[in-house]
Amino acid sequence: VTAARPSREVIDVGKVGMRLHVLGCSGSYPGPREPCSGYLLEATGKRIWLDAGGGTLAGLLSYCSLSDLDAIWISHLHPDHCTDLPLAINALVLGTKRSEPLPVLGPTGWATHMDAFLAQPGATATAFEVIELRDRQRMTLGNLVLEAAATVHGIETYGLRASAAGLTMAYSADSGPCPALAYLSEGSDLFLCEAGAKNPSPDAIHLTPEQAGNLAASSGARRLVLTHLLPDVDPLEARMRAARSFNGDVEVAVKEGVLELP
Numbered sequence: 001v002t003a004a005r006p007s008r009e010v011i012d013v014g015k016v017g018m019r020l021h022v023l024g025c026s027g028s029y030p031g032p033r034e035p036c037s038g039y040l041l042e043a044t045g046k047r048i049w050l051d052a053g054g055g056t057l058a059g060l061l062s063y064c065s066l067s068d069l070d071a072i073w074i075s076h077l078h079p080d081h082c083t084d085l086p087l088a089i090n091a092l093v094l095g096t097k098r099s100e101p102l103p104v105l106g107p108t109g110w111a112t113h114m115d116a117f118l119a120q121p122g123a124t125a126t127a128f129e130v131i132e133l134r135d136r137q138r139m140t141l142g143n144l145v146l147e148a149a150a151t152v153h154g155i156e157t158y159g160l161r162a163s164a165a166g167l168t169m170a171y172s173a174d175s176g177p178c179p180a181l182a183y184l185s186e187g188s189d190l191f192l193c194e195a196g197a198k199n200p201s202p203d204a205i206h207l208t209p210e211q212a213g214n215l216a217a218s219s220g221a222r223r224l225v226l227t228h229l230l231p232d233v234d235p236l237e238a239r240m241r242a243a244r245s246f247n248g249d250v251e252v253a254v255k256e257g258v259l260e261l262p
């Protein structure tokens, strides 16, 4: 993963099939200058903010405005994946105006959760079109196909399989080992997979690097990008641990990194 200087000038979504900007990838809590989970996915002229972890709205705004987004995807309601969403509501109400509400896809009850956070009943629906995800739901956004699969994480959570122009990017969201991860990553060109567990945990709600590597190998993914590492984990060691079971490219996500397909 190479880090590029954030600039609106570098955006030309027509030139590559699919592009993923890492806005932040620190697992479970921020590190020094390291935001939590959030990505900007660009494909076939569409832009999706994928998870709104703490610190990622500021990063997103260095690439595009909230008016330029076509959707937001919130995988689950743990704070490291959604706490910048209330700030986006503020930004839409007080700043950038959109002609249409911004579609936001998230787990059951996510809008009520945001209203409670803002202490403002109904605030979420003034800024966003509220869409609740379901397991194995398939949606289209122009030529971009989005598929949700419920993962195992101790809370309702949805991973994403995004396909366009013959390319597929899979995102594990947060998850322990489960069949949904194989469904999401099957034959994918890029598998963005969490590796938030240092060791297999008894509650099995995160993956170790070895488990991520095994998954990528068994699902036939072409490229594995580890993400959601805890701030005190050595990325090189995590990469080596995953590479023991996966022969394809293994990388570790970094803030401001850009992943392009093909």
Ligand SMILES: [Zn+2]
Residues within 6 Å of the ligand: 076, 078, 081, 153, 174
């Ligand atoms: Zn989580």
